[in-house]
Amino acid sequence: MTIAQEKNPPVKLPNEPAITPQIVAEHGLAPDEYERLLKIMGRTPTMVELGIFSAMWSEHCSYKSSKVWLKKLPTKAPWVIQGPGENAGVIDIGDGQAAIFKMESHNHPSYIEPYQGAATGVGGILRDVFTMGARPVANLNALRFGDPNHPRTRHLVSGVVAGIGGYGNCMGIPTVGGETNFHSAYNGNILVNAMTVGIAPSDRIFYAAAAGIGNPLVYVGSKTGRDGIHGATMSSTEFNEDSESKRPTVQVGDPFVEKLLLEACLELMATDAIVAIQDMGAAGLTSSSFEMAAKGGLGVVVELDKVPMRETGMNPYELMLSESQERMLIVLKPGREELARKIFEKWELDFAVIGHLTDTERMVLSWHGDIVGNIPIPPLVTEAPMYERPWTLTPLPAELDAAKVPAPKDWNASLITLMGSPDLASKAWIWKQYDHLIMGNTAIRPQDGDAALVRVPGGHKGLAMTSDCTPRYVQAHPETGGRQAVAEAWRNITATGAKPLAVTDNMNFGNPQKPEIMGQFAGAIMGMTEACNALDFPVVSGNVSLYNETEGRPILPTPTIGAVGVIEDIATSVGSRLMQSGLALVLLGETKGWLGQSIYLRELHGREEGAPPPVDLAAERRNGDFVRGEIVGRRVAACHDLSDGGLLVGLAEMCLAGGTGATLKLPKGINAPHAYLYGEDQARYLVATDDGEALLAAAAKAGVPAVQLGYSGGVNLVVEGLLDLPLSELRAVHEGWLPDYMSSAA
């Protein structure tokens, strides 16, 4: 393709339909957005051009509703190497190493086809991380399903879990953590948020910005099929030359090919051949080629007939918009094509030079010698729609008076009910289907601590990682809920002894065109911003998923927080397992007995009421920094942050995980023991130590409220005067609920 040719106007393809208002609407472009397009193009677009605008200006790629708010989040810290805007965030973890991580949603595809939807979600986030030069070392998943009694829930749980396992296990990346909740608000819109953490040398990070006019644009990985082409395009069947073929809209993952792609990319990255690299995720070749050229301030020519194709009769429109998985786009240094080709051929992957970079700042698409698309790149980015949608904040609900919430009539039964409730029951049925041990670096396994802990290969450092959100708090009051989600993720990391470093956020909300939903988004961001600032916990990557609602019923607002921290010597870390008798149990942090929005209120009284527990960020920081110091100073045997279900549930979890009982004695002057034991006050940790006195003294010195409540030992969980339960009985309900539920007939 010569420069002269690149200036030709695009030709229409045979059978290409005329662009009508209906076709524009089916591409999800509002009339004013189409006006913008016409102004940029100066003419009516071709179908493929329309498709490109539609993809690039979609909510998913442009963040047009959320961007004004996302900008408020803090993204900088001395240890941040790369904040939001790249494939994943990058932080410095010392010793010349960087952690690269991101969380991303695959909600809608997982509802339609749970196995493939979840599997390709994992595949996509893995590519986001290894495209930057990292070897993935861990996966996590935050899952939200509908009411267990909803007829579809069992099928969705089973498919999603199998899909995550099927992909991650085959890739050989351990899935070490995550969370699973059930709530009827997710009946029509489940959430599958997948997170990957990788490690790379900090001076060998790869970015997407293209450079070097004339440099070859290379396509590697799987062939392109008609996967995932948006339903909006289905109306243009006559546009398809091969109309007998039905176009599937669900992407199908091939983890085997992705494993080969990972190894081949890392092998190529060890050479000096790569200028830029980008995975083909949502909107496939369109967004990858566009972003590479835009970030580099360059133009690009793509010869679409050279794209490896899986099906016959594919056209430029389909090639540009296909979401076939396991593909990458690479800009190579000149003359490195053969070196790269050899590596990809060794791994039995497709390799094709499909274009080159230009200085025109235009994206030019050719098809057997004809220009079929020609779009100016900068205005598509700078003129992209950006909305400050109307928003109404959710008012803070009235505080619930704990004294007006009845105490349990039968304390044993109350704890049994909670520990066997869907949100608190053991999720072992899920994580046992995930290989969480491969690579041999998993120090804290699922359920053994608040965060997973994975050794950084080749040393003594550990990476702690977690995902957290309490959607019912966010629903009740988004600002508090946003603050709490960040604080709890920070606490999870802290409870292992690691220093929390940075956050990836996955914002799952309903329809942003409703002011109250946009208000939830705004409120959550405000709360998250405050917490991230107060805790030195910048956001380095993230993803937004909007329109999660069915028949006008939105999901609970769910800003999932993924977080990563580092511990210098992994041998100093602790989990939450109570494994030894005679340890003093010390509660750190202040307990007022906050029952508003608690699990106790919901599971035992069927009420979702009141204000969520307030989050005092100064107390969080003070208490967390204190407990972390005690852990790495080796004065703590086990530590658990207290959250859902409060003190008693936290203690029960510690006992079950470690197989050791405990006896508590409430301090004097507690007039509402159920609020004390089940309240969900924040900034608290339950710690086991062999020297309770010393810990109390140190806490007093640090200004951290602390009280010794009892000792570990025995095979029962006892609260003097209230409750006495054999662990075996607790374990039976805790570990029994999910397998029983999954094996019972729908």
Next chain:
Amino acid sequence: MKARVHVTLKNGVLDPQGKAIGHSLNRLGFPEVGDVRQGKFIELELAETDKAKAKARLDEMCRKLLANTVIENYSIELVG
């Protein structure tokens, strides 16, 4: 020439997937379903016109790779 290969579990070899399918069908209101056996169906395009030769080659393919004769039987069908 096109060939179809069916690979099935030998009688007497437990087929957990078939069993699960059978249970599900019973549960879904098909009580008439008894034993279910799940197998594999493989379609191959062959550059060979002689049926006898094709069959011999396919037999070799089955024994070498397509079926595990410890637990599986196979049958070959030539079409077109």
Next chain:
Amino acid sequence: MKAAVLVFPGSNREGDVAQAIELVTGRRPSMVWHGDGDFEKVDLIVVPGGFSYGDYLRCGAMAAQSPVMAEVKKRAAQGVPVLGICNGFQIVTEAGLLPGTLMRNSHLKFVCSDVHLKVETSQSLFTNRYQAGQVIKVPVAHAEGNYFADADTLKRLEDRGQIAFRYCTPSGVVEGAGNPNGSTNNIAGIFNETKTVLGLMPHPENAVEPMFGGTDGKGLFEGMVEALS
């Protein structure tokens, strides 16, 4: 002890076993690509875990036909010890180095969990560091580890003492409760007749360090070093 670890497209626990071998011997094993039918002479060949060729068609079936496995078969016949772990066990059975096959887990799900194994004999180059009857804790991670062989083969395996490990409860009882996949006779690992080939589903290589799953698997590697150095 000089070891080679085979690598197929889709292998993914080759690093884990190499790490375990290095920990015990102080020496990195050589990694041998599946297309390499002519690799250097070694004292031990390891066929590692993973999803060779995506486990498409049948686990291990395509890897068993690779050039490197033709060579492994030759060397195994000459007495070179072969250790097949997980997918490696599936590959060596598909290659005919061990009898029987590994079928889908009876509960149809992938299972990753610590399991307990009863060591059936200490009389092999792989198990000489253990006592017969000893119970060890190591993890499994597989979807197709359900050992199956016909009645005659099973009888022969049992009669000739070719069972290496059986799944058991923490207290060492060989019964259904300790069996993670429905395996016949709770079989977790078997030898060939000369006990120079061992195939097992569990991952001793993921139980060699106290903080990372315990050290019960280390004995297997130490035993091999002792026997083969």
